[in-house]
Amino acid sequence: MSSRHEILQQFLGAYVLGAVDGARRRQIDAHLEECAACTTEARDLEEARALLPQPPEPSPELWQRIVEEVRHHNEAQEEATG
Numbered sequence: 001m002s003s004r005h006e007i008l009q010q011f012l013g014a015y016v017l018g019a020v021d022g023a024r025r026r027q028i029d030a031h032l033e034e035c036a037a038c039t040t041e042a043r044d045l046e047e048a049r050a051l052l053p054q055p056p057e058p059s060p061e062l063w064q065r066i067v068e069e070v071r072h073h074n075e076a077q078e079e080a081t082g
């Protein structure tokens with residue numbers, strides 16, 4: 001069984017990198033307000049990002065992988081929930 005929590009949790013990494021937009025980002029924003037676990041995880045991810053020695057500028061290849069992963073999850077969720 002796949003809850004909204006489990007689905008949105010997969011996007012937190014992309015979310016803190018600013019790679020999630022639009023409706024998905026609003027879903028995550030709303031979920032973070034009601035989910036302490038995701039709030040904590042997002043904060044940890046942001047702290048980890050802040051500790052990086054350089055601003056996160058993923059290579060085009062890495063961005064492509066992130067984008068494809070997000071797209072894959074989007075399609076999976078849209079099929080599942082409409």
Ligand SMILES: [Zn+2]
Pocket residue numbers: 004005006008009031035036037038039
């Ligand atoms: Zn959650």
